[in-house]
Amino acid sequence: MSTLTIEDLTVAYGDGAPVLDGLDLHIGDGTVLALLGANGAGKTTLLRALTGLVPAGGRVLLDGADLTGTATEDRVRGGLALVPEGRSTVVELTVEENLRLGALWRHRGAARRAAVAEMYELFEPLARRRHAPGHTLSGGERQMLALARALIARPDVLLLDEPSLGLAPLVVAQLLGVLRETASRRGLTVLLAEQNVTGALSVADRGVVLSLGEVVADRPAAALAADPALRHAYLGF
Amino acid sequence: MDRLVFLLSTGLARGAVLALFALSLVIVWRAARVINFAQAAMAIVAVYVAFALTAASGSYWLGLAGALAAGAVLGALVERGPLKLVPRDTPLPGMIVAIGLVMVLQSGLAIAFGPDHRPVRAPFSQRPFLLGDIPVLSAYALFVLLLAGGVMAVLALLFGRTSLGLQLRAAAFAPETSRLLGVRVPRMVTAGWMLSVATAALAALLLVPTELGLNPHAADLLFVNAFAVAVVGGLDSPLGALIAGLAVGVLVSLVTGYVSAAAAPLAVLGLLTAVLLVRPGGLFAAKEARSA
Numbered sequence: 001m002s003t004l005t006i007e008d009l010t011v012a013y014g015d016g017a018p019v020l021d022g023l024d025l026h027i028g029d030g031t032v033l034a035l036l037g038a039n040g041a042g043k044t045t046l047l048r049a050l051t052g053l054v055p056a057g058g059r060v061l062l063d064g065a066d067l068t069g070t071a072t073e074d075r076v077r078g079g080l081a082l083v084p085e086g087r088s089t090v091v092e093l094t095v096e097e098n099l100r101l102g103a104l105w106r107h108r109g110a111a112r113r114a115a116v117a118e119m120y121e122l123f124e125p126l127a128r129r130r131h132a133p134g135h136t137l138s139g140g141e142r143q144m145l146a147l148a149r150a151l152i153a154r155p156d157v158l159l160l161d162e163p164s165l166g167l168a169p170l171v172v173a174q175l176l177g178v179l180r181e182t183a184s185r186r187g188l189t190v191l192l193a194e195q196n197v198t199g200a201l202s203v204a205d206r207g208v209v210l211s212l213g214e215v216v217a218d219r220p221a222a223a224l225a226a227d228p229a230l231r232h233a234y235l236g237f
Numbered sequence: 238m239d240r241l242v243f244l245l246s247t248g249l250a251r252g253a254v255l256a257l258f259a260l261s262l263v264i265v266w267r268a269a270r271v272i273n274f275a276q277a278a279m280a281i282v283a284v285y286v287a288f289a290l291t292a293a294s295g296s297y298w299l300g301l302a303g304a305l306a307a308g309a310v311l312g313a314l315v316e317r318g319p320l321k322l323v324p325r326d327t328p329l330p331g332m333i334v335a336i337g338l339v340m341v342l343q344s345g346l347a348i349a350f351g352p353d354h355r356p357v358r359a360p361f362s363q364r365p366f367l368l369g370d371i372p373v374l375s376a377y378a379l380f381v382l383l384l385a386g387g388v389m390a391v392l393a394l395l396f397g398r399t400s401l402g403l404q405l406r407a408a409a410f411a412p413e414t415s416r417l418l419g420v421r422v423p424r425m426v427t428a429g430w431m432l433s434v435a436t437a438a439l440a441a442l443l444l445v446p447t448e449l450g451l452n453p454h455a456a457d458l459l460f461v462n463a464f465a466v467a468v469v470g471g472l473d474s475p476l477g478a479l480i481a482g483l484a485v486g487v488l489v490s491l492v493t494g495y496v497s498a499a500a501a502p503l504a505v506l507g508l509l510t511a512v513l514l515v516r517p518g519g520l521f522a523a524k525e526a527r528s529a
């Protein structure tokens with residue numbers, strides 16, 4: 001159970017204009033927050049800045065502790081997990097090795113085996129392919145693996161970058177279902193970046209719309225889903 | 238015909254040393270995407286440590302342990318020291334540092350120990366056993382085969398079966414994803430350097446008694462051959478290094494025995510060129526181009 005607080009977050013690439021300029025956002029305990037916005041709005045940049053993969057000005061607080069200046073691997077060990085865009089399967093490793101890799105710092109010995117088994121229960125298709133090399137997995141399997149590999153470390157805050165991109169609607173529904181169910185069961189705080197607005201809002205408690213690096217709407221998910229003017233203005237449909 | 242067995246067995250022993258050194262280049266390539274041109278000089282520094290330890294204590298084994306430790310320490314020092322000072326996003330600066338390091342280490346050794354070849358005694362006899370009157374192999378060649386084979390088996394288990402090995406592989410293939418999974422990637426890079434240089438030190442230590450002796454340049458040719466072997470095996474492939482190393486060792490031995498020592502490098506060059514013509518990425522080129 002955790003909160004994530006973002007204060008005055010600013011990111012620029014090279015000498016360019018800031019992609020995020022003084023962003024403030026607070027995500028409460030156990031909230032599933034949908035982070036919406038068109039291509040180029042700054043969703044990926046925000047998630048990468050939160051995990052320390054891109055340098056950022058401002059502050060990021062995890063349960064009140066300032067993460068500024070800490071390395072990515074330390075933020076992860078502190079309870080922050082990112083499922084990056086593009087699924088990031090380590091294709092040279094098997095499904096099981098990918099899972100164990102995610103579990104290494106959190107679990108040892110029998111506890112690690114139990115954690116892997118738990119993920120196989122949650123994602124049955126992975127169990128059938130446990131010894132398959134990563135490069136043979138389908139897009140849907142890769143996304144399941146990426147999610148399982150993040151969940152296995154029992155993070156407090158889970159960041160996901162467009163998990164539904166390029167997947168069949170049925171697979172998306174399944175994934176988002178597992179995500180919602182796990183989040184509720186574990187009291188997980190989730191920041192779900194998506195262009196799939198309907199899908200994201202269907203599992204989220206709250207929705208935030210990002211446009212050109214700024215928060216232009218911040219409402220309960222149901223209210224946002226029911227606002228055609230806003231959808232039209234910022235989400236393009 | 239009566240020499241064939243002996244030539245094959247010494248060829249395998251020579252090939253095992255070559256494979257071991259090539260494997261050390263593969264390990265550091267996978268860990269840091271660096272071709273370590275200073276590998277021979279660093280390995281020879283470790284062999285001098287072994288030489289000094291053995292001379293002081295009378296124990297070959299203490300020297301061997303010292304070479305492994307010195308190799309590991311030197312690997313860590315170089316990775317954490319000079320290589321940290323240069324940009325890593327392109328390979329050239331690291332290469333220049335390595336070449337500079339070769340000069341520093343080799344002239345340092347020459348100043349400290351003199352440039353002469355120092356005879357190094359093998360811990361076992363180099364005279365071959367006879368089966369009837371057919372020479373089979375020497376005790377030292379058997380020792381080299383067993384030790385090199387044992388170390389490669391241990392490395393295979395380490396990389397394939399342990400958590401450390403899993404992190405070493407993941408950090409090499411996908412550093413950013415590994416960090417996102419909590420792997421301390423910089424430590425893994427250092428660990429890769431330590432393993433690599435310790436392995437190279439062992440190969441150089443095993444080689445020296447079969448050559449002219451210990452000298453700051455004693456492993457230079459080993460590096461050149463092992464580099465070719467590693468490339469032909471597929472720089473990312475430990476199995477490729479093993480197979481290509483053994484093949485080249487046996488080839489050199491057979492050509493030296495049946496034709497002449499002068500023809501051996503040509504035969505090796507011919508074999509390597511032929512392989513690269515057929516498989517430009519090496520025997521076991523990485524199949525999957527990485528996308529993420």
Ligand SMILES: Nc1ncnc2c1ncn2[C@@H]1O[C@H](COP(=O)(O)OP(=O)(O)O)[C@@H](O)[C@H]1O
Nearest residue numbers: 013014019037038039040041042043044045046
């Ligand atoms: N590595 C980078 N270098 C330079 N500009 C970048 C880089 N990554 C993203 N950008 C720019 O930052 C802006 C936001 O991109 P991004 O965070 O990927 O948005 P989203 O994930 O919402 O599509 C875009 O204008 C994009 O071109």
Ligand SMILES: [Mg+2]
Nearest residue numbers: 043044085162
């Ligand atoms: Mg994006």
